[in-house]
Amino acid sequence: MDVKEIRRLLEALAATDVREFTYETGDYKLTLKRGEEARQTLTYLPPAAAPMQQVPAQAVQSSAPAPETAAPVAASASSPAARLIEVQAPIVGTFYASPAPDAGPFVKVGDRVAAGTVLCIIEAMKLMNEIEAEGAGVVREVLVGNGEPVEYGQVLFRIEPA
């Protein structure tokens, strides 16, 4: 089981009210426990969910209301990363970390940025769109590799606000 599969499992679990989940094979053991009080009813999630069986499980998951405006910056919901600001892709295209193939990256983890600092370029239909920081802070994470495609809303950076 790789991270992608675990992530899909987590998504599937989120749609249920399963509180505790253990999956054990000869190779590995996976245990998950979820917060809040256990409810009265539990539903069963088949441990080895085939891809097609995952559809409704994911489907049942209620999505957070979509933002009405294409705000590229959003606070992440909860948890360890709560204090970090997420920089999301405002358009679809190809991510470039540096202004030119042989140049260094616009920013690296640990770099201090100010409002307006260019963080990256997203190329869409031959146009280079510079993505700027909205506020001051320190780059804590860079989540996309150079040349990778990004979709709308994809998290590109996490910045700890100054």
Add this chain to the structure above:
Amino acid sequence: MDVKEIRRLLEALAATDVREFTYETGDYKLTLKRGEEARQTLTYLPPAAAPMQQVPAQAVQSSAPAPETAAPVAASASSPAARLIEVQAPIVGTFYASPAPDAGPFVKVGDRVAAGTVLCIIEAMKLMNEIEAEGAGVVREVLVGNGEPVEYGQVLFRIEPA
């Protein structure tokens, strides 16, 4: 699992309300705990998969008119009628409250019956099947009208046991 994978796993976890996560393989064990611990854990027990019974090939039940005992007698579950015994139809047919059209009913509400007292007739395919009481008691309810069809298991009388 490398740091990049763990980071992706953390991201995935951050979006859920999973509190505790353990992943163990022959090589390593990964444990994550968040926030408060769940107070109560419930595990799902899959329903015991009973072996499927084979349907006997083409066996026609012998339909010789044997005396009918009001077989599925069951105490009703709860509530006002808790002490009453239900007399259910053991066969499908037409309910007759009396032995002949101009005769009085076998039993009325308030009548005292003994084991073997005939309560009614169910006619099925021109055969008159007498339905007898299984034990002594007082008839408290007659639930079917004369000449009405009854299905298997339909409650015909409620009797308060003596």
Add this chain to the structure above:
Amino acid sequence: MSAMFRKILIANRGEIALRILRAARELGVQTVVAYSKADENSLPVLLADESICIGPAPAPESYLNVRNLLAAALVSGAEAIHPGYGFLAENAEFAAMCEEHGLTFIGPRPESISRIGDKASARALAVEAGVPITPGSGPLPDLSAATRFADEIGFPLILKASAGGGGRGMRVVHSHSDLERQFYNAQEEARAAFGNPELYMEKYLEEPKHIEIQVFGDGEGNVVHLFERDCSIQRRYQKVLEEGPSTLAAELRAKIAESAVRLAKYIDYRGAGTCEFLVDKSGGYYFSEMNTRIQVEHPVTEMITQTDLVQEQLRVAAGLGMALQQSELTVRGHAIELRVNAEDPDHDFRPSAGVITDVHWPGGPGIRVDSHVYAGYRIPPNYDSLIAKIIAWAPSREEAIARMERALKETVVEGVKTTIPFHLKVLGNAFFRRGDVYTNFIARRMSS
């Protein structure tokens, strides 16, 4: 040498995105579903080989966001874009931009869309191609001009304000005295309402049928028709029930179909298209417009001709030629399609968005269901309210109606209101049952 696409981008949502996905998958074509944030848990996204978010819920920022759609196709390596219906499906500029970026637009050539998509231009083309249109006057300076036109065309006629629109300021006139009485009033009204007194007239069709011909062209001069659909049952210009074939006489049906082919050939049409006609009770038929895309009601045609129009779109767009041949196309049986909308028919069909808590679609012989919903699906409030199309096929119209009734009675949708109770009333209506159905059916026959 041409080959089928390896991968396409589906630039739409809901049932039509799923429909395209199914066609592609059956042809071995990989799918990339472009979706808005509101649709991330939608069935097409869950089933797609790949999916890519192209914007937030509002359509102008996602499904109408040309830049993000094109970028999505380019970064995902798709070779073609299927626009579905609605959104950018009839946008010539979008079609042209696809081609400019080396992407195949699965639809007609951009110039076809603009020539035949514009209503005035389409009427002119129809006249050139010898296809009848509703007779109309030019601007009428005075009553005598109007009278001359009336003498030429005959009553009933409809007076319209040149500057008007959306049904406002229209008056039906049945006789010369009617015309005399109404002409100057109408001029005054037009002046008051639109600041322009100019009037014109068109032939007024009383109780027409809305008949549309499905056509398909290969863009190389070959055009076939796949017979007609009767879409007369409309509520506020929204189709409610479509069926095929119509109850018109065979000779008339053939004439209308032939006209549609003539028009499509005249513009060397490529791909799937629909020519809409109004048909009056005397057998006159008048071209009204052409839709240059796959339509919501295409399954009616697929059921009676045993074809797959979306697969055919993909084949023609990929340059593999058109498999459809007129000589092999026949109508078998009758099909009816109902549009199940999440609307409350008891409260003026107001939208009933929310979570579908339980759903059970009908099955068994002759029933096809095209739906993107599932138990637990939240209908986003941002788009239309169509949640399913139920199609019933049977050897005859009468049997198709009985089958559809049977199907609706086994359908369960919980959590939202649907138009199913209304559909059952339509199916039970005596006028409908004998095919006595015109565009005013709902207003005239279904008002309680």
Add this chain to the structure above:
Amino acid sequence: MSAMFRKILIANRGEIALRILRAARELGVQTVVAYSKADENSLPVLLADESICIGPAPAPESYLNVRNLLAAALVSGAEAIHPGYGFLAENAEFAAMCEEHGLTFIGPRPESISRIGDKASARALAVEAGVPITPGSGPLPDLSAATRFADEIGFPLILKASAGGGGRGMRVVHSHSDLERQFYNAQEEARAAFGNPELYMEKYLEEPKHIEIQVFGDGEGNVVHLFERDCSIQRRYQKVLEEGPSTLAAELRAKIAESAVRLAKYIDYRGAGTCEFLVDKSGGYYFSEMNTRIQVEHPVTEMITQTDLVQEQLRVAAGLGMALQQSELTVRGHAIELRVNAEDPDHDFRPSAGVITDVHWPGGPGIRVDSHVYAGYRIPPNYDSLIAKIIAWAPSREEAIARMERALKETVVEGVKTTIPFHLKVLGNAFFRRGDVYTNFIARRMSS
């Protein structure tokens, strides 16, 4: 003058009860569903006009309980009983009792059931009607008798113990030396196993196809066939996948169909029936048995012939005559049916009873689903494990396979294991894809 039934009793459960209910409802016939206590929440019961409990869960006390079934029909005012398949469908005594009580048995005449239902009698009838059967010897007293038979028929042959059964004590022999070596061993083994050394021989078909012809008769001398189904893919004599038409040559198909019609005409067959044949690689075909009922796989035929066999059963039983005419019957396209069972293919197909917590069936063009289950339905442990039949139709076999794969990939059943993963393997198998399929397909081509 005959008329359609006003009301019928459905003496069955599961998907076939629902199938009959759908056919009846479309014909305007009221339905009474007879059900066991285990099925009170089943879909046919929930959808029926009336329902009547006829006994507890065990089939001998409910679905095989003749007295309760007949009483249920009589008290509910039903005029006819549809037995579906299995249970009492091929019970001549039950059919006769229906008639005695003034109820129409929707099926063949009782005497047809007993004559053609008995395997030995059916073989004799086939010979009389001039329909080929697998050649068999009489009892073989010694090796020389066996050798004479082998000389007459040719190898391979199969030695069977007269007192044997269920496949026990059978030996395939390929040559005279094989026969010499095995004959006395087989006698000894038969004596030891069954207390009787008597042997007989039959022609052994290596890798035959299981081909069955759907026939329909009106009981008045008219019999039509609705072409064939290939049901070679079986697991322990249980059909897994059925398709039509077969990949056999057109001439051979026609010959087999003609034989089936001849046999059905010979006994003046009434209603729906199926003649099963084994077909060897050299084009020899041999009648094996006739099923005197509607079959599980009848939708394959309905899809390729655009007929409704269950409605036709009702019409013929009601005395309205047979609407089917041979000259109007043609095969269009290809259909495949899969039986989705609640079984775990990873654990020797053990039954997987329980609650179906979520279910999402496929839809879209060419897909038919016949299923009695729904989200929240508990599969009772008392009956078979069939939960759905998925049928895919397309213009060609290749397209039907692609469509079925597409359909299975959008299917979701949660709460129980199903055979769908196994079906996907069958569909992907190279031998299956080229139609190289015989009754040993699963044993030979699918063992991992």
